[in-house]
Amino acid sequence: MARRNDHSREELQSMAIDAARAIISQEGIEGVSARKVAQKIGYTVGTLYQSFENIHDLVLHANAFTLSELLAELDVAAGASRDPQQRVLKIAETYLRFAEGHERQWAAVFRHSLPRGHIMPDWYQARVDALFALLENALRTLAPRRSRQSIQLASRTLWSSVHGICILHTGDKLFSDSIASPQALLQSLVKHYLHSWLNEGKSG
Amino acid sequence: MARRNDHSREELQSMAIDAARAIISQEGIEGVSARKVAQKIGYTVGTLYQSFENIHDLVLHANAFTLSELLAELDVAAGASRDPQQRVLKIAETYLRFAEGHERQWAAVFRHSLPRGHIMPDWYQARVDALFALLENALRTLAPRRSRQSIQLASRTLWSSVHGICILHTGDKLFSDSIASPQALLQSLVKHYLHSWLNEGKSG
Numbered sequence A, B: 001m002a003r004r005n006d007h008s009r010e011e012l013q014s015m016a017i018d019a020a021r022a023i024i025s026q027e028g029i030e031g032v033s034a035r036k037v038a039q040k041i042g043y044t045v046g047t048l049y050q051s052f053e054n055i056h057d058l059v060l061h062a063n064a065f066t067l068s069e070l071l072a073e074l075d076v077a078a079g080a081s082r083d084p085q086q087r088v089l090k091i092a093e094t095y096l097r098f099a100e101g102h103e104r105q106w107a108a109v110f111r112h113s114l115p116r117g118h119i120m121p122d123w124y125q126a127r128v129d130a131l132f133a134l135l136e137n138a139l140r141t142l143a144p145r146r147s148r149q150s151i152q153l154a155s156r157t158l159w160s161s162v163h164g165i166c167i168l169h170t171g172d173k174l175f176s177d178s179i180a181s182p183q184a185l186l187q188s189l190v191k192h193y194l195h196s197w198l199n200e201g202k203s204g
Helices: A009-027 A034-041 A045-051 A055-080 A084-101 A103-111 A122-142 A148-170 A182-203 B009-027 B034-041 B045-051 B055-080 B084-101 B103-111 B122-142 B148-170 B182-203
Strands: none
Touching: A009 A034, A009 A045, A009 A055, A009 A103, A034 A045, A034 A055, A055 A084, A055 A103, A055 A122, A084 A103, A084 A122, A084 A148, A084 A182, A103 A148, A122 A148, A148 A182, A148 B148, A148 B182, A182 B148, A182 B182, B009 B034, B009 B045, B009 B055, B009 B103, B034 B045, B034 B055, B055 B084, B055 B103, B055 B122, B084 B103, B084 B122, B084 B148, B084 B182, B103 B148, B122 B148, B148 B182
């Protein structure tokens, strides 16, 4: 049943984001619709659209929440290890654990596409940047003399590789049960990539 | 309109697989249904289910076709390079090009899940194994003395890392436009991973 004026605009926004997050965690991003979110919070779709430009705007807010949760966990992981090489591995392992523990929310971040012509809002991009900054900082501690460009390239390579292991593992498509755990793949990746990347820095 | 007895069982199977593949390439795996496939080939759903156990069986056949196409392209790539390290990079680059050129078919292989309790049929697993064998062979040429276990671990690590770069790139989620192309990430990954992995083999 539709309600009116029971909640402030901010309260309504927050309720709608919570509702979208609940739908994502139960059904995945494909289950989210304005009708379902409106129904869940007891307002009309029209009222919902006074707070969000469109359904993509709402999904971005739900996904931004997931990115903030992920960032918080990675921050703890990065802070927990004093050895900078171990720190990179801890970040990767925490990324995997987050993907396992919040599978549908995590997948929603990567499955959602903005319609053609829509530009990623700054507040969302800022969260993506913060995640990359965390990994770049860990690499900079390891190799303080490397150029910004080199550190960015290494951080993107490592992150997308870690992501590959995580997405195949959560989708049950790693085909490696009898060979190695996803953790063992992460270890092999981080160890070998960093070992050679750091040596290249020393010689060049 | 439903037809009867116009085609042999084999012809009907092949038509249904083609129809499923066409739907996947137009709408993605989410668009495939028994009703749509039956309609496309002009038979009833009942007739379709005389050839396929269920819709998953049909999708697996369509995906197996994609895996065979991918294997054929990777085979050519692996054969085209005499330098074994270059060969691994060529395999990775061809995987990326295939993902770009057959985006929905490629994604369908990884988005499809068998229902709980269903076991992957042998004929499908054989295609997956053939893909891994190709990469394992390339690594074995590089490091003929490494154990089977070590080669399998390295091949799974490399493949899932390459996969991560490809899936983020095709989903427009690499967030690296201003930093590096997906090809540059593949190069960085393969170069550094192999460099350290091969050195580890020499010292141990």
